[in-house]
Amino acid sequence: MSFFRKLKDKISTQTDQMTEKFKSGMSKTRESFTTKLNDLVAKYRKVDEDFFEELEEILISADVGVETVMTLIEELEMEVKRQNIQEPEKVKEVISEKLVDIYYDGDDASVEHLTMSESGLSIILVVGVNGVGKTTTIGKLAHRLKEEGKSVMLAAGDTFRAGAIEQLEVWGERAGVEVIKQSEGSDPAAVIYDGIQAAKSRGVDVLLCDTAGRLQNKVNLMNELAKVKKVISREVDGAPHETLLVLDATTGQNALNQAKTFKEATDVSGIVLTKLDGTAKGGIVLAIRREMDIPVKFVGLGEQMTDLQPFDAHQFVYGLFGDLIKE
Amino acid sequence: MAFEGLADRLQSTIKKITGKGKVTEQDVKEMAREIRLALLEADVNFKVVKDLIKRIRERAVGQEVMDSLTPGQQVIKVVREELTDLMGTEQSKIAVSQKPPTVIMMVGLQGAGKTTSTGKLANLLRKSYNRNPLLVAADIYRPAAIDQLKTLGKQLDMDVFSLGTDVSPVEIAKQGIEKAKENHHDYVIIDTAGRLHVDEDLMGELKQIKETVSPDEIFLVVDAMTGQDAVNVAENFNNDLEITGVILTKLDGDTRGGAALSIKAVTGKPIKFAGMGEKLDQLEVFHPDRMASRILGMGDVLSLIEKAETQYDEKKAKEMEKKMKEMSFTFEDFLEQMDQVKSMGPLDEIMNMLPGANKMKGMKNIQVDDKQLSHIEAIIQSMTKEERVNPNIINASRKKRIAQGSGTSVSQVNRLIKQFNDMKKMMKQMMGGGKKGKKKGLSFPFM
Numbered sequence: 061m062s063f064f065r066k067l068k069d070k071i072s073t074q075t076d077q078m079t080e081k082f083k084s085g086m087s088k089t090r091e092s093f094t095t096k097l098n099d100l101v102a103k104y105r106k107v108d109e110d111f112f113e114e115l116e117e118i119l120i121s122a123d124v125g126v127e128t129v130m131t132l133i134e135e136l137e138m139e140v141k142r143q144n145i146q147e148p149e150k151v152k153e154v155i156s157e158k159l160v161d162i163y164y165d166g167d168d169a170s171v172e173h174l175t176m177s178e179s180g181l182s183i184i185l186v187v188g189v190n191g192v193g194k195t196t197t198i199g200k201l202a203h204r205l206k207e208e209g210k211s212v213m214l215a216a217g218d219t220f221r222a223g224a225i226e227q228l229e230v231w232g233e234r235a236g237v238e239v240i241k242q243s244e245g246s247d248p249a250a251v252i253y254d255g256i257q258a259a260k261s262r263g264v265d266v267l268l269c270d271t272a273g274r275l276q277n278k279v280n281l282m283n284e285l286a287k288v289k290k291v292i293s294r295e296v297d298g299a300p301h302e303t304l305l306v307l308d309a310t311t312g313q314n315a316l317n318q319a320k321t322f323k324e325a326t327d328v329s330g331i332v333l334t335k336l337d338g339t340a341k342g343g344i345v346l347a348i349r350r351e352m353d354i355p356v357k358f359v360g361l362g363e364q365m366t367d368l369q370p371f372d373a374h375q376f377v378y379g380l381f382g383d384l385i386k387e
Numbered sequence: 388m389a390f391e392g393l394a395d396r397l398q399s400t401i402k403k404i405t406g407k408g409k410v411t412e413q414d415v416k417e418m419a420r421e422i423r424l425a426l427l428e429a430d431v432n433f434k435v436v437k438d439l440i441k442r443i444r445e446r447a448v449g450q451e452v453m454d455s456l457t458p459g460q461q462v463i464k465v466v467r468e469e470l471t472d473l474m475g476t477e478q479s480k481i482a483v484s485q486k487p488p489t490v491i492m493m494v495g496l497q498g499a500g501k502t503t504s505t506g507k508l509a510n511l512l513r514k515s516y517n518r519n520p521l522l523v524a525a526d527i528y529r530p531a532a533i534d535q536l537k538t539l540g541k542q543l544d545m546d547v548f549s550l551g552t553d554v555s556p557v558e559i560a561k562q563g564i565e566k567a568k569e570n571h572h573d574y575v576i577i578d579t580a581g582r583l584h585v586d587e588d589l590m591g592e593l594k595q596i597k598e599t600v601s602p603d604e605i606f607l608v609v610d611a612m613t614g615q616d617a618v619n620v621a622e623n624f625n626n627d628l629e630i631t632g633v634i635l636t637k638l639d640g641d642t643r644g645g646a647a648l649s650i651k652a653v654t655g656k657p658i659k660f661a662g663m664g665e666k667l668d669q670l671e672v673f674h675p676d677r678m679a680s681r682i683l684g685m686g687d688v689l690s691l692i693e694k695a696e697t698q699y700d701e702k703k704a705k706e707m708e709k710k711m712k713e714m715s716f717t718f719e720d721f722l723e724q725m726d727q728v729k730s731m732g733p734l735d736e737i738m739n740m741l742p743g744a745n746k747m748k749g750m751k752n753i754q755v756d757d758k759q760l761s762h763i764e765a766i767i768q769s770m771t772k773e774e775r776v777n778p779n780i781i782n783a784s785r786k787k788r789i790a791q792g793s794g795t796s797v798s799q800v801n802r803l804i805k806q807f808n809d810m811k812k813m814m815k816q817m818m819g820g821g822k823k824g825k826k827k828g829l830s831f832p833f834m
Binding site for chain 1: 432
């Protein structure tokens with residue numbers, strides 16, 4: 061079965077609504093990417109060096125990551141030689157197959173799920189640099205979990221940025237969940253500790269912990285984060301059950317540094333890729349998956365409470381190549 | 388840092404050219420590839436890179452290799468000149484309206500740092516220009532954005548104008564200016580909500596604000612970590628609003644910041660200021676030439692030299708250099724060095740400016756942490772004069788006393804002594820090992 065057929069089958073078994081959401085959210089991304097790819101295919105009569113150079117540029121313009129692109133192009137060139145492909149049209153398929161391959165690496169796990177405690181309280185720690193959308197993500201995630209029938213509580217661990225606590229409170233109100241807070245400037249570890257105690261005593265299912273944004277090269281702030289994580293591990297066995305790194309899709313190569321350093325400090329278990337509803341491609345998650353094996357768990361596709369969707373590489377690639385599949 | 392700077396990238400190619408009289412076309416071709424990769428890894432937009440490479444190749448071929456420079460240095464020089472040209476000259480002036488108040492509008496994507504930059508800019512206007520700005524909270528969409536601006540206003544002790552979230556941003560801006568006139572503010576900074584450059588409704592709203600208040604400056608606030616998409620963002624905002632300048636935020640991170648180059652290239656608008664930290668006084672004038680070095684991964688040597696020059700006595704530096712060479716460097720000197728370094732600013736800032744500092748042997752173990760510095764200081768201050776000059780006499784019981792005196796532990800004292808000895812060795816290598824004159828640019832006292 062051809063790759064596109066497989067992909068199509070995979071998608072059709074999932075709910076239409078979800079696919080639509082993903083598709084419409086990523087329409088800007090897809091338009092530019094597919095147009096470019098189609099232009100490329102139409103422009104070249106045969107698959108030659110210039111063709112690959114332009115393909116390289118398309119991938120780089122999606123922020124896929126220079127090293128990953130170089131490797132990918134090399135592999136593609138070999139594959140094209142092996143299968144003796146002459147027409148650019150056929151290369152399209154090989155390209156998308158390779159992209160999904162990078163992500164799954166043979167392991168065809170479908171939609172990512174959040175790891176939760178089997179019984180009792182689950183704790184999710186949310187980390188990232190400034191302005192990526194941590195607080196917004198927590199608001200959306202709280203809504204989502206509540207829809208799933210879980211009881212949720214939020215801990216306002218960003219005690220540094222002006223207005224951060226108020227922002228989380230608004231999200232708490234919208235999602236209808238309680239927010240545990242202290243005053244601005246207090247010790248974030250203490251706030252999280254309070255949150256855990258409150259969550260325990262009220263028998264809540266999930267506690268979402270917000271933290272202040274910090275640039276990964278600030279040693280003191282990264283140490284502070286490690287301390288917050290230690291407090292969580294000490295209070296609840298096996299916690300945090302998830303440490304989610306929030307990445308802005310518009311971020312370039314620095315996202316790799318972010319993933320690396322935050323993983324060192326807090327053992328990141330998954331990524332939330334935000335702001336994917338713009339023209340940014342977020343291609344860097346492919347490089348992160350390839351180099352650090354951190355999966356993307358959710359993507360942010362808009363400003364509404366329901367605009368957080370579980371990540372699924374098939375959907376992601378469908379979003380990128382959807383128009384091609386229909387042809 | 389995960390990515391190699393241009394200098395590292397060019398190493399292997401350069402080795403081949405060394406000794407030749409001229410840079411050949413083949414040399415340049417090989418180097419052009421490396422330059423391309425370095426620029427792409429720095430997030431410079433690929434189209435901008437393409438044009439640049441073309442110009443660099445044209446310029447570099449056939450150049451005679453100058454005596455004073457290695458061929459590699461010469462190529463880097465060409466690259467840097469091209470980048471510097473593209474980046475333009477320093478333009479940190481802020482418009483002054485003939486008819487006050489001068490109106491500044493802040494625009495950009497979500498999370499770029501508009502509200503924080505609004506606070507910082509207001510602070511700068513007051514401190515450096517002796518102005519009295521009014522902050523206008525026109526972000527009615529993001530939860531608590533108005534609270535954030537109000538909190539910043541409180542921290543700065545400045546007036547913030549808001550009408551809550553039920554009034555349109557256009558109306559808020561309009562009334563804000565009236566308020567400023569009433570209360571004799573000479574500047575008004577309008578903080579707008581973050582929005583996607585492709586969101587037609589919200590971009591239309593910005594246009595309407597612009598038409599209503601005719602701002603003297605429209606600053607596009609851009610995250611320095613932005614990738615290839617920076618050109619789309621800058622182009623759209625510029626086409627819709629005709630921005631007058633750019634504020635680059637989060638430049639205190641470890642990003643190369645190639646987006647700066649892309650934005651300048653597609654809009655032609657100057658980058659005026661850079662956000663260098665989370666504190667409200669950390670908005671600095673943007674130096675285009677230094678940015679060029681940073682994008683190339685060469686560190687901000689210029690800033691560093693400048694800082695060192697203003698803070699450090701050259702005669703003392705010479706003396707110190709001599710001491711390093713002769714290995715007669717003592718804890719006394721170390722303490723003095725630390726004072727000097729500390730007066731230059733936070734350590735990590737200084738380390739960031741050093742090219743390749745992260746990769747330097749022995750440097751990795753020296754954690755950049757200001758708190759640790761104060762521990763070190765305490766330990767040295769608890770040593771006797773004799774111990775400082777001759778650390779070899781520090782035995783177990785002395786260590787115990789030092790630890791007690793400084794409120795640290797014996798293991799911390801041990802670590803410092805070890806680090807000190809390592810450093811001495813390293814200094815000897817650096818000072819004695821290098822060829823004469825070659826390390827000139829790096830005779831920085833702390834090293």
